[in-house]
Every structure is written in structure tokens, then in C-alpha cells.
Amino acid sequence: MTISPGKKREKIDRLSELAARDDERGVSLWQEAFRRLRGNPAAIVGAIILLIFLLVAVIGPFLVPYAATDTIGIREGLIRPGVIPGPTGEHWFGYDHQGRDEFSRMIVGARQTLLVGVVSTLIGLAIGALIGGVSGAAAGLGGRWGRWIDTTLMRFIDMLLAMPSLLLAVSIAALLGASLTTVMIAVGVVSVPVFARLLRGSMISQANSDYVLAATSLGVKKSKIALTHVVPNSLAPVIVQATLTLATAIIEAAALSFLGLGNPDTAVPEWGVMLADAQQYLGIRPSLAIYPAIAIIITALGFTLLGEAMREALDPKLRK
Template structure:
């Protein structure tokens, strides 16, 4: 029989008391999700990729060795496109030159900022418009009544019209109407994600409207508009935030696709990974690395957003928790 000393017994009792207090205090949904994310290898990998991407995009352009528009290769006479001569990497130029003699490494670093800007702004446009439509429709459906059902039905039929069009076709149509520019790409990609955010927030708000706390607040005489704005809407935002993380990945890919089709920034002097990929297609027989570098960067960045977004959805959704 094992005999426990007095000091050990006091230590065990103290640890048990702390554990009981922790259990009584409990944790919020986001705290519990963060704990799960820290134990998820996919989330860690995605977070590391995104941290490196954001660091390069924000800080990198201040430390590039050459300007993104500096045609140093032509001045030095080492780039002669007419003769099919575009040298590869060297000690001074880690990724070599492009077809105009510009340093590819410097353009990749500066282009990361433009790519991040396009993805974030496009996602924010889709999130703002989609959350507005979905929030109004969800609140109207939760309020009930003839006017509430009419507002919800009208808004959702508009969203169904957007969903009926393929996303890339819708983005190309908007970009073609507005004309090629970086702003056009942001608007076109943002509008594509509007239906996803709208339907997701509306569905989440309808589910929350059937919760016990809504029934209790209604029984106490709280106005339905206040319940929808102060309680139902905040509790419905978790899946929308997760979707925003996933949408960032698709926004970067779709923006690159529009730039590849010639609907992005017409000025190729402004480095952006999608524009760089489009410019490289005519030189792919001479120097295929010009297309490989931006393509790999786009794939890795989109993978980081996807891994983190899927891990967040698994951590926040009780049905998907392991």
C-alpha cells in the first residue's frame, strides 16, 4: 500500500481545486476553438505559410535589392530577347531576369503585396455586401410576418440569380463591363463571393432564431429587431468568418485567372503574381521558370488559407470536431 506524504497530499488537493475552478469557469467558443487549432497540424502549417506570406508582403518591398521596374538586365546587356537570351539565376539575381531585364526576385516580393491586397479587398467586398443581404434576409425571416417573408424571398431570389451563373463566367462578365484594371479584378472577384456569404449568414441566423435564448427573450417582451441585431447576428458570425478565410484562397486564384485572361492590370510594370503569370506565357519556351515562380507562389498561398480555413471550420463546428 502506497503512503502519500502530507506535502504531496496538499499539492494534489491544490491541483484538484484548480482543475475544478477551471471547469466551473469554462471557456468561450473562440477559446475552445483556439485550443483545438493549436493541436491541429494542418492549422499550424497553414498559419506558418500565411505568416510568411504576410511578412513578405508587408515588410519585403522595403528590402528588395532592385526596383520592380528597373530594367537592369537590358542595361547590363545580359538580356537579349530577340536572340532568345534570358539568363537564369545568379549570385546577384536569385531568380534571374524576366523578358524585360527586371529582377524576378524583387518583382515576386513586391507582387506579394499586390496579391494580398487583391485577395483581402475582394474578400471584404464580398463579405460586406453578402453580410448585408444575408443579415437583412435572415433578420426578416426570423421576424416573421408577411413583410418579413416578402423581404426574405425577394433578396434570396436575387442571390439565386447570381448563383445560377458560373463564378468564373460572372467574374469575367463584370470585369469585361468595367474594363481591365486592378480595381476591376477586386470588384469582380468580390461579387462572385457575395452569394456564398449571403446564404451562409441567412441560414445561420435562421438556425439561431430557433434557439432557446431567442424564445426566452421574446417571452420577456424584448423587441424582435433588438434580438436579431444584438443577439442573433453576433452568434451567427462564426461560420461567416471561417468562410472569409476560405474565400481568400479562391479570391487569389480567381484574381490570377482574370489577370491571366488579360482582364487585370494592363500595366505589366506593376508586379502582381497573376499579371506576371500572364506575361510569362509568351516566353515559356525560352524560360519556363518565369511562369513557375508565380504559379508556385499562388498555389502555396492558397494552400495556406485553405488549411487554416478548414481547420477553423472543424474547430468551430461541433459536428466536425474530432
């Protein structure tokens, strides 16, 4: 059976059109991940939640109707034993137990909560990445002495992992004394083993790649290979974990504040401190505990949704 010249030309033109359509510029790992995130409903929901949270934390304190420390209810004689007024047209969330506008304190408290989560995550990321980077480079490229360094560092990390995270955080906070800085340090130290283990494993995996073998055969120093090639290619899962750790950090910081190990100055609004203060007024105004609890849950959910979507987009094994 023969094909007419006209049909041949039509088939060739169609194939050429398809080839031209597929002949796109190559995209990087992050560009491909961003493309996948845009089509993931969970990532979109998480990003919207985080965007709202960031806007409230950054811009909100400049737009609140009342100062977070202004005891309006006491000054106006509205706060009495056993009486805490609820929401009104002027005070959307009502008053707290000291007559302060609850809505304004929730908005201002978002900034403190974001500060605690970000700083504690950065502490854990910096220390964990340092330990994991040294251990991973030593294990993958360091020879006999490198394996000894890796073993020593990992046994220290195993000791931290052997302790329950909340118990470790409470122990550190109790030793350092109650303060907001203490909460950041305690929560940051708890996340160190996670980052260290993750970066070490990723670097060891990268150390067995073909490009490392090629660079080694060309005489490139192992330290340069580790810093300029292995580490940058190993950071993707660490960045994803940092997003997930932010959610955990906010919850753990709230837990420490709930236990009385947070900022002792309750005049400074922070969702965990507000949740702790509300416990003794549950019979009068349970909403004082509901507002910060819902805010913490929704914010942590946003970080978790976005982090899980990023993990799926960046990890070929989890891509759909």
C-alpha cells in the same frame, strides 16, 4: 466489506483534487477554438504559410535588392531575342523578359496579390453579410412581410449562384474594363452569394434558439434581438468562410489577370499578371511562369488549411 477511515480520507482527498483540477474557468467559443487550433497540425502549417506571406507582403518591398521596375538586364545588354538570363548570385530568380529582377518583382507582387485578395473578400463579405443579415432577420423574426423580403432577396442570390463563378467574374470585368479595381470588384461580387446564404442560414438557426424565445417573451424588440444577439452569434461560420474565400479570391484574381482583364500596366508586379506575361516565354525561361504559379498555390493552400481547421474547431459537428 468496510473501508477504513484512512482509505476514506485518501479517496475523498483524491476526488477533491480531481474536482479542483476540473474546476476551471469557463472559456468562450473562440478561446476553445484557439485551443483546438494549437493542436491541429494543418492549422499550424497554414498559419506558418500565411505568416510568411504576410511578412513578405508587408515588409518585403522595403528590403528588395532592386526596384521592381528597373530594367537592369536591358541596360547591361543581357536581354537579347531568345535569351533571358537565369539565376545568378546577384539575381536569385534571374531576369524577366524586360530585364527586371524577378526575385524583387515576386516580393513586391506579394503585396499586390494580398491587396487584391483582401479587398475583394471584404467587398463580398460586406455585401453578402448585408443581404444575408437582412434576409435572415426577415425570415426568422419578420413575420409575413419578412418572409416576402427573404424570398425576394434569396431569388436574387439564386440568380447569382446559377451562373458559373468564373464566367460571372469575367463578365463583370469585361463590362467595367481591365484594371486592378475591376478585378477586386468582379471577384468580390462572385463571393456575395456564398456569404449571404451562409449568414442567412446561420441566423435562421439562431432565431429558433431558447435565448431568442426568452428575449421575445420579455418584450425585447425583434430588431434589437437580431442586431445584438442573433447576428453576433451567427458570425463564426462567416468568418471561417472569409478565410477560405481569400484563397479562392487569390486564384480567381490570378485567373482574370491571366485572361488580360487585370492591371493593364505590367510594370506593376502582381503574380497573376506575371504568370500571364510569362506564357510567351515558356520555351526560353519556363521558370518565369513557375515562380508565380508556385507562390499562388502555396498561398492559397495556407488559407485553405487554416480555414478548414477553423471550421473544424468552431463547428461542434466536425470536431474530433
